[in-house]
Amino acid sequence: MRGGHETLSNDQYAYAVGRVRAMETRLLDRSKIERMVEASSAEEALKVLGETEYAEYLAGLKNIYDYDTMLDQELHRVYLELHRFSPEPELVGLFACKFDYHNLKVLLKAQKMGEKRDELLVRDVGNIPLAVLIRAVNEEDYTNLPSKMRQAAEQISEAFRLEANPQLVDLLLDRAMFLEIFEKLEKLDSSYLKEYFTYLVDLINIKTYLRVKRTNNSREFLEQALLPFGEKDMTRLVQLVDPLEVLVDRLMSSRYAQFIEDGIQTYQKTDTLTRFEKLADNFLLKHVKKAKYVTFGPEPLAAFILAKENEIKVIRIIMVGKINQLPTEEIKERLRDVYV
Template identity: 25%
Template sequence: MRSLFLFANGRIAALERDFIQPRSWQMLLSARDLEETERLLADTWYGRFLSRGDIEGCLEQAMVATEQELTELSEDPALVRGLLHRRDARNARYIWKAALLGGTADPEVERPGLIPIEVLSAAAAAEPGEEPALPPLFAEALSEMRDAARSGVSAVDMVMDRLAAAVEMEELPGMDPGLEAYARTRMDILNFQVAGRCRLAGMDLPAIEAMLLPGGSREPGDLARAAMAGQLPQTAAETPGMEHLGGVLREALSGGSFLEYQREAERTLLEMLETGSFAVFGPAPLAAFVLKREMEIAHLRILFASRAAGMSRSMLHKRLPRG
């Protein structure tokens, strides 16, 4: 019998109150300077992790605490894999790319998910067939990456993009229809943006199709053909979850800037997590909680980096789907 996650979802209902509320986001975005922004953050849940001036340390500790809740509350190992292997895929990109293309011997990496950093490093250094044990998707990607390295950076990046997409779609979508809708919409949003940028760059149909990732509602070939025909906005408006993004995409293609599209796309994903039709009894609420925390932390990183760079309040409001 499948776990109902009864205790976990009761706990998540309480933890939801720790998210930064819209009014607090408005205050953060309207703060006069970096120092005031930090003071306002100290009044939120993040204050328990904040040492003066160390915003990155604060956000890192906040994510550690969130993932600790995940591992303690999850009654399904697939949920933990589905969330934490995404960071392993990013670390694999940093380490394997450096190793196979002659980059720095000690690339900057993130905190490991489920695969230790030393295992990823040893896999890159080992002879083919002698690598330490890796999850199947990772082992396959490393093999493909060795071949792609002969063709250069773009080919390697394409292999790692496909690994990231495969990891994203491997576990979570099958757990809940709401999670599946979220994952597919997220992939669609990315693919429409990539297709649009490729079209603006004058790329042909095969080149555009090769840049697009599997897992979305639209097949890469269909999306590439829509791009070539100038039908991306109309196709977006006819894609589930993206109906209201068609006009925004049209403006992005017309003006050559995807800033507004990115903001509205993130707003769409955030609304899906906050109001999505997730099964009450099951892993979806816990997954949605972790995904929302990741998005909140990503937006805080943008906020503080923008403040440090002297970005105006109006530009911040254009960039962040908050407040």
Template identity: 25%
Template sequence: MGDLSYVYAVARIRVREKYLLSNTDIEQMAGMKDEKSVLAYVRDKGWGEQGSDTGAESVLAAEEEKTLALIRELKIDPSVLAVLSYPNLYHNLKAAVKEIVTSEQHPAAFYPVEKYGAEDMPRIMKDRAYDELPEHMRAAAEEAHEAMMKTGDGQLCDVIVDRACLDAMLADGKRSESRLLREYVESTVAVTDIRIAVRALRTGKNLAFLKKALAPCESLDVGELARAASESEEKLLGYLENHGFREGAEALRKSPSAFERWCDNRLIRTIKPQKANSVSMDPVIAWYLARMNEIRTVRVILTAKANGFSEDAVRERVREMYV
């Protein structure tokens, strides 16, 4: 029958969906001559703080804050947001481990995560106070720290932390009462595994590396994927084509950026059915993910424009929108 506790929240989100950026908006921005024009365009759409004339990063940060503020106001189950914030949380863990080993401070490398931001995470790792971390991070934090201290291998540290992040997302996401979140984490883990397999193939990683890096999920046989990726590109493409990822294989044949775009678009397609759903918290989560996707896409366009990328190069990098 559907959970009707979120009828008010979904109705508010339906109105907000009108103001999401469409594919046409993104096309228009991709065709603009410079970063300034893109910034002016999103400001016209109400982005950033009203009346202020700050830079691109402030505008994007203000949009992220507005999105989170509405989600908090709508009283969405905090455990859902927690799962969606794991990638940022684990990113901060990686940044903290590397900061300790290199003895250099890079506060800008950290996401503003409550309790585990640029100040706290390095302190926790330096003091080896793993108990202060969420339970699902502790073992990975200790392992990554030890590995980094002994070998200084940043890539090994990334593999340990990224794998732990995927495992935690899958475990906690699958326990959620939100059907969308269950589907989204499954899709995220599958797409990330494929991404890891492709990158490992291109950098000549062995089977042992792949087995350590790939997180098991229902959509993939990670053992088979790892074997295919450790052998050849044709084997990997064959695996993808025969296991429901034909579009991914085609994108991979086309270009690396087409493949990256397919990865992100697949996640957006997972949430698109929520546009027709009027009950449960799922449309609200879908809107949140759509907002994060559009902020990410605008960031890509702004960066590309600031670095003088061609219009075609920008178009190849932009993602499909929710509306």
């Protein structure tokens, strides 16, 4: 699944892939997920995790509401471990950069809008130390940040001098993040990774189109909100004035045909993107699973990161459902597929 040329020899990846294959055996399988869903309470759901590698964190939890701490610790452990043995550090960095952009969003909104939300910050997982981001925002000096991030942060600071617009923080930083990601992808030279992020951009853009249409925003706003690098050019594919059936029809010949009708029709009925997001995640996971058949290369490492992040999302869905005493069937409807 590597394009062009082999950037690293198979030998250099043999050890890393061996490590990842061993780690894969400890991912939660469908039966454990189902036991969590069927558990009578949030406490009982957590007990199921006591039989897994999450067990080491359970003793440190103050209460069931503290489960996020456990998930953060596991995410940190996985990224740290992969950083240690990945032959290409930039591979792990490719996935870690989203945490840097997330943190910068939180910090900029805190500074510009007074929305101080320190609990939203992701610690010790990104490529950039949190202290560096905090200092950059406090001093409004972004020179030490990666170029795409720096340019976006400077644009945001400039724009906020004229008008406080929190949407701009998300729009500009999301665009900068994907510019950085696709720049990194050129160096990694993996068609598997490029395809994954291309599909991800398409699915984000479809959601963006749906949201912009619902809020009656302008075409100009849509163009600003759409991300580059997708296969589908939403501005050419469909107009904001078109009924959603047109969007479905235009996408029925695409790779997204298998779920697009279900996802958008459910959205029309419920006015929520919950099902669309689930189907989109499952579509992406199906692509991720192709790495199971790759013997050497970055693909199994990338797949493990995505599998673990998916697992954490699934645990979070279950715990939120259990804490809020949602019916079991409702929780099941929201669940994503699992990697193993």
